[in-house]
Amino acid sequence: MDSQAVVSRNHRAEAGADARGGVNSVEVAGLLLRLLTEAGGPMRLADLSRAAAMPSAKAHRYLVSLSRAGLVEQDATTARYELGPLMLRAGLAALGRSDALKRAERVLEGLAARTGETAAAAVWGTHGPTHVRLVEARHELAANVPPGHVCPMTYSASGLVFCAFGDATQTRPLAAQEVAQNRAMARPGAPTSLAALDRLAETVRARGFATTANEGEGGLSAVSAPVFEADGRRLRLALTVFGRVGRLNVDPAGPVAALLVEAARQLAAELHG
CATH class of the missing domain: 3.30.450.40 (GAF domain)
Structure with a gap:
C-alpha cells in the first residue's frame, strides 16, 4: 500500500474515531509507525510529515513520545528516524x-x-x-x-x-x-x-x-x-x-x-x- 492510500485511510479513521470510541492520537502514532515500517529505511522528519500529510511540528511531537516509548529512535548523526528497539x-x-x-x-x-x-x-x-x-x-x-x-x-x-x-x-x-x-x-x-x-x-x-x-x-x-x-x-x-x-x-x-x-x-x- 502506498503512502497516499495509508494517509487516506488514516483520515477516514480520524473522522470516525469518536463514533467508534477510539483514541485519535493512537491512530496518528500508528500511521507514523506504519510509514516507517514500509519505508525500508530511516526517514527525515520532513519526509515523514509530508507522507503523513501533517505539519512537521505535529509529527515531531508524536515522534518524541514514540521515542520515549522505545517505538522509534533517531540517529544522532543523520537526525533520521527509524523503528525503535521495542518495535523490534x-x-x-x-x-x-x-x-x-x-x-x-x-x-x-x-x-x-x-x-x-x-x-x-x-x-x-x-x-x-x-x-x-x-x-x-x-x-x-x-x-x-x-x-x-x-x-x-x-x-x-x-x-x-x-x-x-x-x-x-x-x-x-x-x-x-x-x-x-x-x-x-x-x-x-x-x-x-x-x-x-x-x-x-x-x-x-x-x-x-x-x-x-x-x-x-x-x-x-x-x-x-x-x-x-x-x-x-x-x-x-x-x-x-x-x-x-x-x-x-x-x-x-x-x-x-x-x-x-x-x-x-x-x-x-x-x-x-
Missing part, C-alpha cells in the same frame, strides 16, 4: 508465535543434532538479518549468540544469503554502509567494495548457499541456505549452522552444505504444502 522486540515476539517459525525450529533441532553445532533461523529485520530462532549445540565449545542477534551483512553466512537472494532495495543500503566500515576498519576477510561484495553474492547464487570460514572477531565458521516463498524467488528466511573455526566442515562440496540445502528445500515445501 514486538516483531520478534510475533514471529516467534508464528507457525512457520515453529516448523523452522523443528528443522533447526534436526540440524543441530546431525551437525553437533548451533543452528539458527534468520529473517529480515529493521537492522538487517536477525536471528529469531536458535538451537544451541550441547557441548562446552558451542557457539551461541543472543536471540535477536543482527548478523553482519557482508561477512556472515546469513548476511551473504540475504545479499544474494534478498530484496536489494532493503539489503543494498545496509550492505553499502557495512562495506564502508569494512574499508575504514580494515576488517580481515570482509569485502571492502560493493564490487567485491557482488562477486561474493554471485558465488552464493551459483552455489545456492553461503559459507564463511572465519566470521568476524568471534572466529566462527558457518553455512547458510535460503528458504524461499512459494514463488521460489522471494527470500523468506535463512537456515544457518555455525560453530567455532575448525569444528564445522564448511567445504562447499561437503556434507554440511548439502544438509543445509536439503533442509531449506524441505522446509520451504512444508511451509507451502
Whole structure:
C-alpha cells in the first residue's frame, strides 16, 4: 500500500474515531509507525510529515513520545528516524508465535543434532538479518549468540544469503554502509567494495548457499541456505549452522552444505504444502 492510500485511510479513521470510541492520537502514532515500517529505511522528519500529510511540528511531537516509548529512535548523526528497539522486540515476539517459525525450529533441532553445532533461523529485520530462532549445540565449545542477534551483512553466512537472494532495495543500503566500515576498519576477510561484495553474492547464487570460514572477531565458521516463498524467488528466511573455526566442515562440496540445502528445500515445501 502506498503512502497516499495509508494517509487516506488514516483520515477516514480520524473522522470516525469518536463514533467508534477510539483514541485519535493512537491512530496518528500508528500511521507514523506504519510509514516507517514500509519505508525500508530511516526517514527525515520532513519526509515523514509530508507522507503523513501533517505539519512537521505535529509529527515531531508524536515522534518524541514514540521515542520515549522505545517505538522509534533517531540517529544522532543523520537526525533520521527509524523503528525503535521495542518495535523490534514486538516483531520478534510475533514471529516467534508464528507457525512457520515453529516448523523452522523443528528443522533447526534436526540440524543441530546431525551437525553437533548451533543452528539458527534468520529473517529480515529493521537492522538487517536477525536471528529469531536458535538451537544451541550441547557441548562446552558451542557457539551461541543472543536471540535477536543482527548478523553482519557482508561477512556472515546469513548476511551473504540475504545479499544474494534478498530484496536489494532493503539489503543494498545496509550492505553499502557495512562495506564502508569494512574499508575504514580494515576488517580481515570482509569485502571492502560493493564490487567485491557482488562477486561474493554471485558465488552464493551459483552455489545456492553461503559459507564463511572465519566470521568476524568471534572466529566462527558457518553455512547458510535460503528458504524461499512459494514463488521460489522471494527470500523468506535463512537456515544457518555455525560453530567455532575448525569444528564445522564448511567445504562447499561437503556434507554440511548439502544438509543445509536439503533442509531449506524441505522446509520451504512444508511451509507451502
